[in-house]
Amino acid sequence: MTTRRPAMRVLRGPLLSFDADPGDGDSPASGSVRYLEDGALWLDEGRIRAIADYTELAPRLPAGIEVVDYSGKLMMPGFIDTHVHYVQLDIMASYGRQLLDWLNEYTFPEECRFAERAHAESVAEAFLDESLRVGTTTAQVFCTSHPGSVDAFFHAARRRGLRMLAGKVLMDRHAPDGLLDDTLGGLADSERLIADWHGRDRLGYTLTPRFAPTSTHEQLDATGAVLRNAPDLHLQTHLSENLGEIDWVAELFPECEDYLGVYERFGLVGPRSTFAHGIHLTQPMRRRLADAGANIAFCPTSNLFLGSGLFDRQACQEAGLATSLASDVGGGTDLSGLGTLKAAYQVGQLLDQPLTAWQGFYRLTLGNARALHLDEHIGRLREGGEADIVVLDPEATPLLARRTARCRTLAERLFALMMLGDDRAVHATWANGACVHQRDITSQAAAVAS
Structure with a gap:
């Protein structure tokens, strides 16, 4: 038994991916980070067919293609x-x-x-x-x-x-x-x-x-x-x-x-x-x-x-x-990978080895993929790559929302997610081009079941 064939669709919203190790500095190494404020991922047959700014990609999209709006969220590799x-x-x-x-x-x-x-x-x-x-x-x-x-x-x-x-x-x-x-x-x-x-x-x-x-x-x-x-x-x-x-x-x-x-x-x-x-x-x-x-x-x-x-x-x-x-x-x-990042940061603090959010999220994605020799398939958002995606919600909880509202930079928002995020911060998860978890739907189903 195999999964159903993934449909063609576009995911629209902010997206972040790493193309290289960002290093341990407060600012990531040049060329290591790809961030699009209004990005688009065109998913087709379980892979990323294209990635670009939405306004750039929109003229190339087939008429009537489903667009999933993740405005206010943050898409990253699974x-x-x-x-x-x-x-x-x-x-x-x-x-x-x-x-x-x-x-x-x-x-x-x-x-x-x-x-x-x-x-x-x-x-x-x-x-x-x-x-x-x-x-x-x-x-x-x-x-x-x-x-x-x-x-x-x-x-x-x-x-x-x-x-x-x-x-x-x-x-x-x-x-x-x-x-x-x-x-x-x-x-x-x-x-x-x-x-x-x-x-x-x-x-x-x-x-x-x-x-x-x-x-x-x-x-x-x-x-x-x-x-x-x-x-x-x-x-x-x-x-x-x-x-x-x-x-x-x-x-x-x-x-x-x-x-x-x-x-x-x-x-x-x-x-x-x-x-x-x-x-x-x-x-x-x-x-x-x-x-x-x-x-x-x-x-x-x-x-x-x-x-x-x-x-x-x-x-x-x-x-x-x-x-x-x-x-x-x-x-x-x-x-939760967010829980792992939080603890890794705390261990690093005890050893005077601070872990930046850049390095932490790199490790959870491309860094881990490279360690497992899977980076030809997963770990970053790229054309031709497998469509495994996590959609994070920087306002998932009242406390996280308050902290996010005070953040001035992407680095601060990432660090807030790293320290205050938990399973509630995962709005959706996509694997092989299909949505395999949706927070609100899952929560509603659980409430009905109870």
Whole structure:
């Protein structure tokens, strides 16, 4: 089952997109930002056929084409989340344990429930609805070790026409029996899922060893072999999130130089590898990651919630290491990219590393797309690009409206959205050229249902 064919239409209103990294200065680098006060996006067959000032584009439009008026709003590329666990949606805000206790007390029991396909389907639907409600149109997603959890997620994503990356968790030790793979059977399941889903419509597969302690040497070695034979696959795992985790890795892999050395030994560090957290890294480790072309997913709400530490974005920048922004739900406390930006700014303030709104919104869009090697498809508003769009409302709440009224510049309006915005600030979300979330309609439907 696939989504209906997107209709041709025009979206009219203010629009913002990034063509390059704006840098960390108060003013964006020259040529990095595209902003049109009265812009137009001509959508056709799921792509952006043209982008221009409305007055310039209007004479070229077919007679009678639908024009959706977003005056007073702000159109941007759909937000991208580089690290999230859809299967942990229902354990968000579970009382604060640190990482290893939190895994044993909340995560593993919850993930055991995904042995039931019906449960996986229900949560996948809810997760994607919530993601679209906060403007996220693409994510790199952890499923569970149950193949059915991956099938359920990809079915739901494909039906909505979404570009998504996801994978089956690989772990063959140090977890409940209901979550453990057979050492090589987990790879066989992954190969079946790759054959079924990788490259199908807008979907891609990510090899997903949970983290080094829950995979044996044999499983990590087999995962590396799959990656070497299929370099177009992605890989996602965790790295140096928690000090207790790091000590445990040292006990389990005494032959390796450090935590990163485990993944290097088995060929898991490459240009399509995303390592979540990376809080407790040395500068030589950051340089090794940079040399391999990997990226670190900065997960600020999760790092704060679990007390894992403060991520040093500047040290990564100095090492040439790419970073991306992620929610890490369920350790993260907000699926919203705006919530992630707010927490990232606060972490930066504690480290004297201010995050501008320019850099923040770049990271949520083109920056994250580049980190995931998806920027040929998504991440900016351009002719020929896929039509994934979030429409933000700078007057979504009384408080945000008051602050916006006092803003004199676009930078101030963006920063107000970054700090005061939440799901209510997402007026609409478009994916593959179709409107997949409309705030007022969704709110009315919920009111009727209640």
